[in-house]
Amino acid sequence: MKRSRTRTGFAAALAVAFAAGLASHAHAQPVGTGFTYQGQLVSSGNPVDGTADFRFKLFPSAAGGAQIGSTLQALSIAVQQGRFSVVLDFNDQFPGDQRFLEIDVRSPAGVGGFTTLAQRQAIRPSPYAIRSLNAAAAPWTGLTDIPAGFADGIDNDTQYTAGQGLTLNGTTFSIGPHTHSANDIISGVLPTAFGGTGANTPEIARVNLGVPGLLNNNIFQRGQNIFLSSNEVGLTIRGTAGQGADLQQWVDGAGNIVARITSAGQFSNGGGGGGNQLVVSYSYKAFRPTRNTTNYTTDNGLQLGGGAGLAEVVVPLDYPNGTVINSITFYAFDNTAAVMTCAISRQVINAASITNLDSGTSTNNATQVLPITINPNITLDTNAYSYYIRAYWELGLASNVMAFYGAKVTYTLP
The missing domain is CATH 2.60.120.260 (Galactose-binding domain-like)
Structure with a gap:
């Protein structure tokens, strides 16, 4: 196969691809780094009809220089009346410096070896529009109609105001102190960490707060009082089945038992049970x-x-x-x-x-x-x-x- 030249509407094709990219970006879809390459393949002066395999390489100059990025392959591409179209994606290889495309081709696809076209194709500025959409930062130089507080490139003139329940320190917001009354609580349970009971019933509230109440198993601490309603039996203390230890003991500051109620219900005004001698x-x-x-x-x-x-x-x-x-x-x-x-x-x-x-x-x-x-x-x-x-x-x-x-x-x- 003889191949000496490729004719393309390259700049026009890139412009069409970029316009489509802008429309996609407007709908919050990423543009990506690929672009469309269209060309015309001619063999011995006649347009090719059939299939062809292509290889694309990126270089920094029209001749010589080290290849940039990887080699792209487009295999079994349909060619009609010499015209073909492929999508090339060299990723982020367009920092603003000049780039040239070297093309290898064989036709029919899969037959024989590749032929390198005689001249590298210069990639015109259209792909750099992709970079402008994804630039990390843009200089202020050359921009016009800059708002009055942005001329120095620093957004330090915005005025912030903290709303109810917030505090402002410089440009940092945080939740501030706040108070509520009983009327503010419509439903739900207020945790104990915020001064509540963490419960929706009195019984559970007493357990959460460590206060003896109506449950069967209550733990009383020193300094707490037990008040009985009138005409009711007093406090009942009983041991479990097989109880052998004292039901109740009173001790002095040194830990000695001074009085006790035995498991048989007898009151004693001294030690025992713990080996204390009187x-x-x-x-x-x-x-x-x-x-x-x-x-x-x-x-x-x-x-x-x-x-x-x-x-x-x-x-x-x-x-x-x-x-x-x-x-x-x-x-x-x-x-x-x-x-x-x-x-x-x-x-x-x-x-x-x-x-x-x-x-x-x-x-x-x-x-x-x-x-x-x-x-x-x-x-x-x-x-x-x-x-x-x-x-x-x-x-x-x-x-x-x-x-x-x-x-x-x-x-x-x-």
């Missing part, structure tokens, strides 16, 4: 004599006032069933060879016999009152026994040589 002291005046044949004086402790036989004083231990008696300390004065016996004893209910569970004896000392400590660690069974602490000694001695001053009991409630 102490109660008994003055000698709390002890009572068991013998009416002995005379006592209480001027300085509990002393003999005359008589003979066994002198004995006792005090009952009225503690709840299950209480553990940890230790007992008695206080006695003894400056004689005789001894005072101090003990914890139990007696079968409605029986006369008394059994010592643990005991200790006094030590002779002519100058001071000495302690007598025992550590029974026994658990009281008040269903079967009565319990006492007691002190006893033989009479027939001078009244000023033996005296009893009281006792201190350390115990743990069940």
